[in-house]
Amino acid sequence: MGAGRGRPRAFDRDAALERAMRVFWERGYEAASLAELTGAMGIRPPSLYAAFGSKEQLFREAVELYGRTEGGVTARALREESTAREAIGAALRGNACAYTEPGSPRGCMVVLSATTCAPEHETVRTLLCDDRRAMERSLRDRIDRGVAEGDVPADTDTRSLAAFYATVLFGLSVQARDGATRDDLLAVAHAAMASWDTLVPHPSVR
Amino acid sequence: MGAGRGRPRAFDRDAALERAMRVFWERGYEAASLAELTGAMGIRPPSLYAAFGSKEQLFREAVELYGRTEGGVTARALREESTAREAIGAALRGNACAYTEPGSPRGCMVVLSATTCAPEHETVRTLLCDDRRAMERSLRDRIDRGVAEGDVPADTDTRSLAAFYATVLFGLSVQARDGATRDDLLAVAHAAMASWDTLVPHPSVR
DNA sequence: CTACTTCTGTATCGATCGCTTCGTAATTAA
DNA sequence: TTAATTACGAAGCGATCGATACAGAAGTAG
Structure with missing residues (x-):
């Protein structure tokens, strides 16, 4: 060196x-x-x-x-927001913006760059699949942290909730690549957050 | 012939x-x-x-x-259910099942088979992109029909709502390809429908 | 039958794939 | 300077890509 x-x-x-x-x-x-x-x-x-x-x-x-650069948007949102709801919402909105950044390819590289492939490149697909699973896991961990900190009720199905928001993130990449505008994606993020209040009952004030 | x-x-x-x-x-x-x-x-x-x-x-x-076979799941759900909410819900659940059908490739062919490609195959990507747009359009048309029939309020943002559920459908394909189970996808579909009641105010009984 | 048409299997086309060989340039160590 | 080491550009490796030329097989038309 x-x-x-x-x-x-x-x-x-x-x-x-x-x-x-x-x-x-x-x-x-x-x-x-x-x-x-x-x-x-x-x-x-x-x-x-x-x-x-x-x-x-x-x-x-x-x-x-x-992951160290573009992927930082999600990590930062999950780390810096003070409640799980704010964190997930910021992650969705942040990626909606990142996926439509002028001058960059649209959507997420991890989601789009090997959805299908020849059998001899299965290792590459697996690499990205593991990355996506890790992303979903980080969402769940953040929601679990919300449970521990009291802004999410203890009986919440954090696994399904994380799977749902990961699914929305994956879908946003397809929408972005298809030409959806930033406002389109932000509207989708907003719609996805509407599920939160129905699925996550407001915790009693402690 | x-x-x-x-x-x-x-x-x-x-x-x-x-x-x-x-x-x-x-x-x-x-x-x-x-x-x-x-x-x-x-x-x-x-x-x-x-x-x-x-x-x-x-x-x-x-x-x-x-489109004529597998894609029929969505078309049938949108056609046969009696309210927009039931139609969208049935489309999500139906595809959650179709995407995890044993013996078939996982996820939707239209979503997964050309997310990225070489420039000389851009026509293929465009073909699928148009199909996805048509699918989102069919969701919107069904919601608009709900508006016309009175089960969806007139001031509903049907464009954003359709974009949201299309996004979830796209994401479900990625989840299915990544190995998510049928129950996983059904849970995601359920979570997505939770947005409906928040975003679509119950119409006054006529 | 002969003439004509269309499909099938073999054997390959030129182009491109990821990758490497090889000769030389540019640097450090002695 | 000489030897050793590493990177560079040009050229080309075998393999595979999508697509075809060709000759024989299998049918109909007259």
């Missing part, structure tokens, strides 16, 4: 990875060809393989980067 | 199309290779091209067939 011995790398690895992430996000894993990836990254195949190992390993790093 | 002049076709065109539909449903458009398609259909490439024209035209026929 750092100042190795041989000829130094002539490109910025982080910048190249960010370009690759964009291509995968836009095209999906399989449809992102080496030609398009190397073109966007400004390098030739041998440099890509020397720096990242393979197309799949590059994709894994791209997903990781996506 | 029928008994033409030359050598008669040695395979059942409808049966072969049904096999092809299954492959596209499972793998998606791009990941379904000619080798896998012809293997499942029990024919060789020249027969496929003579009968269907191209991979894309075969896919278009497969999507059409899917």
Whole structure:
């Protein structure tokens, strides 16, 4: 690492990875060809393989980067809002905005970039599936925290509630990719939050 | 058609199309290779091209067939239930069951089989996108019918409501493909219907 | 029968896939 | 300077992609 011995790398690895992430996000894993990836990254195949190992390993790093940057919207909402209801609502609204950010591919990379694939790439689909499950899990954990802190009643079905809001998030990505506007998605988020008050009885004031 | 002049076709065109539909449903458009398609259909490439024209035209026929069969669940629910609320609820529950039918690929072919693709297949993505828009439109039309028939108040935002339930349907396909059980999806459908009573004020009895 | 038409299997087409070989450039260590 | 090491660009690897050319088989028309 750092100042190795041989000829130094002539490109910025982080910048190249960010370009690759964009291509995968836009095209999906399989449809992102080496030609398009190397073109966007400004390098030739041998440099890509020397720096990242393979197309799949590059994709894994791209997903990781996506999680640390774009994926931060959800994590931040769940962490910073003071009640479970506010947290889930902020996550939905935040992603509605992120999914329609001008200049970026629409929808979530984790949801869209490998919904189906050839059998030899099942490992890639599984990677994203696990990411989606982890996202749903983080929603549930936040609702459970609400139970512990008293803003959600103890008899709430937190599992189903988390599954519901995860489902809405997944659907928002499809809507975004189909061309829905930011206001469209915010209206969907608002409609989804209407379920909360019916499903989650207001806790008695302590 | 029928008994033409030359050598008669040695395979059942409808049966072969049904096999092809299954492959596209499972793998998606791009990941379904000619080798896998012809293997499942029990024919060789020249027969496929003579009968269907191209991979894309075969896919278009497969999507059409899917709409006439699997897609009928939604259409029937919207047509046969007597109120908009019951219709939307039945559509959600019906698809929750259809998406987890043993022996069939999970989730909806229209939602999953081309979420992303190479630029040269954009026409395929557009085809499915239009199908999804038509589905959302049919939800809205059913809610509007509820307005006309008095089971939905006139000041209801039917556009946003339809977008919300379409979003849930899209999300259900992702959940189904990720391995969610039928009960999981039914719980999500139930949670989604909880929004109805908050968003759609009960109409005054006429 | 012969002539014509259409379908089927074999064997392949050119293009593109992800990936690698190879010769050379650019750097550090001695 | 010399040796060792690493990255680069050009070219091309075998495999697979969707799609076809071709010849023979199987039917109808006369």
